Amino acid sequence: MSGILAGRRAYVTGGSSGIGAAIVKVFAQEGARVAIGASRHADEARAMASDLRSSGGKHIVVQADLYDQQQTGRAADEVLAGLGGLDIFVHSAGIDVTQTAPTHETSDELWDRMMTLHLTAAFRLSKRLIPALLKGKNPSIIFIGSVCGLVAWQDDVAYNVAKAGLQHLGRCIASDYAKSGLRANIIAPGVIDTPLTRNYASGMPGGEAEGLKTLASMHPIGRIASANEIAEAAAFLASDKASFITGVVLPIDGGLTMV
C-alpha cells in the first residue's frame, strides 16, 4: 500500500472520536502506522485499530489520562516503544465548552482543566517526543487549535486562551527546530460536525437541529465542516508535500475568522 504517509509512524491524541478519529483514519489510509491515543473511549480506539489496515504494520492504542502528568509521560514512552520511534505527533485531544460563562464566573477548575489538556499536555508530550522525532523521517508536529485561539469567542475564556496558547506553543516549536528538520504547524478548525459539537448544539436555543443551523450560519461558506476536511489538511501538512511549511496556523473555518 502506498500513500503520502507511507512508512511513517504517527501518534494522534484524542484519536478515538471526532477530529482525532478522522485523522487516524486518513493517516492509516495514507500508509502511516498509528498509535491511537484515547482515555475514556479506549474500546472504540481498539475497534478502530483492528478495522484499519496500513502498509506500516498494526496500529496500537495508547490509553492515558492526559490530565495526569505521570500518565502523560507513560503514554509517550508507550508510543515510542510500541512504534519503535516516531515521525508524526498530532495533539488533537480536547474538550469543548462545558459551561459558558463570562470571565468572572469561570471556575478555577474549568480553567485548569482546559489549560492542562489542551496546552500543558501538548508541552509535556512534545518534550518527551521531540528527541525521538528528531531521529524520525521528515518529522512533523501538528496541533489541532481552534478559531477560538484566534478570535475571542464570547463566554469561553478558558477554552479560547488554552487554544491560543497551544497555537503559540506550535509556533515556538517550529522556531526552535526549523534548522533540525522538525516542522510544526497548527490547524485552527471552525465548527466541525463531531459528537462534541452536536452535544454543544443540543444545549442551544431550539435544540440540536436549530443549534447546528445557527452554527452553520456563522461561517461565510454557510455550513460547518466535516472532520475529514481537517484530517485531509493534517495529512497534507504532515507529508513531504508540505516540506517548506512550518510555524503556520491554518484556519479551516469557511471564512469565519476573516470577517
Next chain:
Amino acid sequence: MSGRLAGKKALIYGGGTGIGLACAEAMAREGAAVFISGRREGVLRDAVEGLKAHGKAGFASGDATVATDVQRVTAAAVQFMGGLDTILVSAGAGGRTPIFDTPVEEFQRIIDHSLLPAFLAMRYGAMHLMAAGKGSVIVISSMYGLVGQEERAAYCAGKHGVIGLVKSAALDFADKGVRVNAMCPGFVETPLSLEVVKQEADPEAVLQAKRLMHAIPRAGRLDEMGELAVYLASDPAAFVTGQAIAIDGGYSTR
C-alpha cells in the same frame, strides 16, 4: 483520468515560468486541464509543450494588468477547456523601493502589477467560476505580504494588498461555492529571482543569504509551491477560504 484534480479546469496567469509554471505542472500532473497566460508568447508556447505530456494544455498571451487582455484570455481559456473552475494568479513585479527616493511611477508600477492581475482575473472569471458551482482562486502573494522588509515598500504594500483583496473576494464568493486563498512563499529560486540576484555585486553571497534567511535554512522549491496549490485547488480544501498561507520555511513565524 485519475488524480486529485481530475476534471478541473485551471487558468494560470504567469504560467509560463517560475512559480506559475510549477503550479501549472503540478495541477496538470494531478489531472487538471490547464491554460496558461503571460506576456511572452514564445515562453508560453515552450511551456505548453511540456504541460501537454500530462493532458490538455493551452495558452494565450496577454498582459494581466490590462482589463481587455484579461477578458480575452478568460474567454479563450473557457473556450479551450469547456469551462473554468480554478484560477491561479502568479503575476507581479519587484524592485528596490526605499521610501526616501523611489520614483512615484515605480511605486505605481509595482502596485499595479501586484494588485490588478488578481482583481481582473477574479472580476472577469467570476461568472465562469460560479457557473462551475465549485471553484478555487489562488493568488501568489509573498511572505512580504505578511511582514515588512526594508527597501521594499512597494512590493510589501502590493503583496499585503493582495491579501486584503483575497479576504474580501472570499467573502463575496463564500456562499457561491468559490473559495479564494493566497499563498505566501519565501524565497524560491526561479529564473526571474535568480536573474535579479545576478545583478548584485556578489551574486553567490546574496543568494546564500536569501536561502539562509528562512528558519528552515534553504530556499523554497518550486515543487513545494505546486503541492500547496494542488491542495488549495482540490476538493478536500473545500472549507478553506480567505486564508493567506505562509510557505516560507518559518520566516514569518520568528
